[in-house]
Amino acid sequence: MISHYFRLARILCLIVAVLSPLFFQHESLAAIGEDAEKPVPEFIHTGKTITAKLIPRAKSTSILIDFNTAQGSLSDVKGVEYETLRTPDMDIKEFKSSFFDVTIDDIPPGSEAEITISSSFFTVSTEYWLYNSKKPAKWFNSGIKTKTGTDNSNQFVIRVMDGGEWDSDGMADGRIQLIGGPKDYFWSYALGTLVVRFFGVFVVLSMLMIGMLSAGQIFVALEKRQKRLALLSSQPTKPEPAHQTEPLNSPNTPSSAPDADTVAAIAMALHLHLAHRTSHNTVDAQKTDQNSWVQYGRVGIQNARLQTFKRPVNTNDKL
Amino acid sequence: MSWEQLAELIRSILFTQTGIPHLSGGNVLMIVVGLVFLYLAIAKDYEPLLLLPIGFGIFIVNFPLTPLMGFTEQGTPDLIRAFYKYGVEWEIIPCVIFLGLGAMTDFGPLIANPKTLIIGAGAQLGVFVTYIGTLFFGFTLKEAASVGIIGGADGPTTIYLTTKLAPHLLGANALAAYSYMAMVPLIQPPIMRWMTTLDQRRIRMRQLRIVSAREKLLFPLIATVLIVLLIPAVAPLMGMFMFGNLMRESGVVKRLSDTAQNALMNIVTIFLGLSVGATMQAEVFLNWKPMLIFAFGLLDFVVCTFGGILTVHIMNLFLKEKMNPLIGSAGVSAVPMSARVSHVEGLKADPDNWLIMHAMGPNLAGVIGSAAAAGMFIAMFQ
Structure with a gap:
């Protein structure tokens, strides 16, 4: 027991010892904090709509986010580097898409514009956070809930006043600049999906189990049936009706049927006994007035005897 | 050719065409790591079929200027890069x-x-626990999932x-x-010993029924129908797995089956x-993450073993014919x-208790379970 633990510890120590110098590679320290999944949006202009195409964090496939406005003209949408707007209290993993800088021109100064941001990637729990460098808390929740759009995507409809606190340029100049990004709480997503997916593995294997149990029962039933049929086919022909009253006449019920050797022995014993009572002559193998049990037994015994005579000459082969 | 030209030529050859001046501490360290894995494979017989080529791969690729894992100027992959690109990156191997x-x-x-399938699912506990654990250490969700699956004990x-x-x-x-x-x-x-009593380890299980060829x-x-319908993302792995098994069980393509096996x-x-x-x-391997991955990998195996045995204990609460909880640990695949x-x-608890065939059930279920968990993760990131 002790040697077992010692062996395990020795191997672990060996691996740790070999890999421990990796701790002291100063360039390695960057690896943990590096943003390996930074989304890089590309923008496509289609009529009045600007669409951002990007691979968000924790995804392998790209998503689309549409930006639109009913007032003025949507002059530009840009992706913003996380690091430029990052504050110490924010976790970049919660901003899975990107930060966006949306600019709307040609609106009357001081008026309001409605910006629609929609994507099938947004969920009901997604929030849209906004950035304003002039506010004490630079990042804040817009408090706007998602709505289901016409194409079943979820959309934020954000009303921004030119020169208001959500307008990042802070001036009523006929231009609105909205900086922000969609936010999903990382840990609630990570833990939620964890539970669902672990449960999912159980569901999948349970379904497979049910399928296999059902298939197994069908196969077992089929095999039993086949065995029963095989057993029946190996039984002697059904005795004649005249002898059906005899006690041994129940070979058709497999559960009570004796095996062939037993039947042969009983049949032979009965035959010898009856033959002795009626005649002292030798038994006639061709005699047909015996019942089928007797014949079956005699044939079996004779066949066994015949094997002796069929044995190859001058050999010691056992039969 | 003057002496100066000759000296320059030799210097040029030494500095641009030999690896010696480019050999860094990191290279030496990784060469040592490669040699250790070669030692474990050859001397200790630890998974030699995989650790030997892996060890040699680490060993040879860390010599500087070797045209093995890069691309030529024309974009043609070097030798091992080609194996990697077409075999691993394309998810073929x-x-x-x-x-x-x-x-x-x-x-x-x-x-x-088939009840042992549930053990295979329970033994995936470590995969998900490790997934959460690694997130605390700053791994991304994708990285966490890829580290978590180590506990499934299924190399491919x-x-x-x-790779995905x-x-x-x-x-x-x-x-x-x-x-x-x-x-x-x-x-x-x-x-296993910590989680079971002697009496539990002595539980004898009824002999398994004979399964017909049909x-x-x-x-x-x-299995393909059910698994691929429920987790389409795992179709490449499960599809090939079940295809291989179909070749074997059909008995009509023995040559193909033999080739696939050998x-x-x-x-x-x-x-x-x-x-x-x-x-x-x-340059890509030397950082904290491999160290953490090794630590979490061990935790993963421990929790997966725990999960498998725990699942048997829970199942025994409901089963008329109790299962030996030792087979739970076989849920890691x-x-x-x-x-x-x-x-x-x-056998240590009861020398007449043969559990090998009973344990093969959860063992195979573990293969399916870890593939299902992988499929869940792939689907999550799609």
Whole structure:
């Protein structure tokens, strides 16, 4: 027991010892904090709509986010580097898409514009956070809930006043600049999906189990049936009706049927006994007035005897 | 040619065409790491089929200026880069290995006792616990998933998932998975003894029913239908696994089945091992993450073993015919090592109690379970 633990510890120590110098590679320290999944949006202009195409964090496939406005003209949408707007209290993993800088021109100064941001990637729990460098808390929740759009995507409809606190340029100049990004709480997503997916593995294997149990029962039933049929086919022909009253006449019920050797022995014993009572002559193998049990037994015994005579000459082969 | 020209030529050859001046501390360190894994494979016989090519891959790729893992100016991949690109990056080799595994696997014990599938699911506990654990250490969701799957103790699945989600961790993940798989006989027994009483270890299970050839033949088809319908993302792995098994059980393509089990499997194992080892170049491998991956890999194996045994204990609360909880540890899919460990531990408690065939059920369920978990992760990131 002790040697077992010692062996395990020795191997672990060996691996740790070999890999421990990796701790002291100063360039390695960057690896943990590096943003390996930074989304890089590309923008496509289609009529009045600007669409951002990007691979968000924790995804392998790209998503689309549409930006639109009913007032003025949507002059530009840009992706913003996380690091430029990052504050110490924010976790970049919660901003899975990107930060966006949306600019709307040609609106009357001081008026309001409605910006629609929609994507099938947004969920009901997604929030849209906004950035304003002039506010004490630079990042804040817009408090706007998602709505289901016409194409079943979820959309934020954000009303921004030119020169208001959500307008990042802070001036009523006929231009609105909205900086922000969609936010999903990382840990609630990570833990939620964890539970669902672990449960999912159980569901999948349970379904497979049910399928296999059902298939197994069908196969077992089929095999039993086949065995029963095989057993029946190996039984002697059904005795004649005249002898059906005899006690041994129940070979058709497999559960009570004796095996062939037993039947042969009983049949032979009965035959010898009856033959002795009626005649002292030798038994006639061709005699047909015996019942089928007797014949079956005699044939079996004779066949066994015949094997002796069929044995190859001058050999010691056992039969 | 003057002496100066000659000296310059020699200097030029030395500095641009030999590796010596370019050999860094990191290179030397990784060469040593490669040699250690070669030692473990050759001297200790730990998963030699994989650790030997992986070790040699680490060893050779860390010599500077070697045209092995790069691309030429024309964009043609170097030798091992080509193996990696077309075999691993294109996700071909793990699936071909699954084909071979399917052709080698007799699902009889699992078909005879399908309840053991639940143990295979319970033994994935470590995968999900590790997934959360690594997130606390700053791993991304994709990286966490690829590290978590190590506990499934299924090399091809680990490689397949890591290639899809976090290819930069491929070397560390594969190495951790195969290293701990080799150490299953050391890791599992203490946990098994800790989680069971002597009486529980002595539980004798009823002999498994004989499974007909027809039933074995239909199993891969039924399993494919159910698994691929529920988790389409795992179709490449499970499809090949079940196809391999169908070839075996059909009995009509013995040559193909033999090739999948032997020649093909051996060929792809060579390329897989070399490719995985070659990803561990000093400049990409030397950081904290491999260390953490090794630590979490061990935790993963421990929790998976715990999860499997715990599942049997829970199932025993509801079952009329109790199962020996030792077979729970075989839910990690290190086939057949973990089943053998269950058997050996069972024999220690009762020399007449043969658990090997009972343990093969959860062992095979573990293969399906870890592939299902991988499929769940792939679907999550799609």
